[in-house]
Amino acid sequence: MSKYSIIQTKHWETALRAAPLLYLDSNEPFLPIRVGVTIFEDSAHSTSRSEIPGRLKMLLANLRASTQ
Numbered sequence: 001m002s003k004y005s006i007i008q009t010k011h012w013e014t015a016l017r018a019a020p021l022l023y024l025d026s027n028e029p030f031l032p033i034r035v036g037v038t039i040f041e042d043s044a045h046s047t048s049r050s051e052i053p054g055r056l057k058m059l060l061a062n063l064r065a066s067t068q
Contacts, residue, residue, distance in 0.1 A: 011039045
């Protein structure tokens with residue numbers, strides 16, 4: 001059993017709950033080849049999220065300066 005089949009079995013119910021419903025008709029020029037989900041098993045610090053408060057402070061400061 002490969003590493004990937006273990007992961008697929010472990011998270012199968014979660015993947016099915018998150019799976020999109022695709023409505024296609026016979027005139028679709030391209031059919032999907034595959035659809036996937038990503039399941040994060042460990043938490044980690046988000047580098048992009050940590051930049052948001054700094055950006056907000058800068059935007060608020062600029063807004064205050066422009067309204068005075």
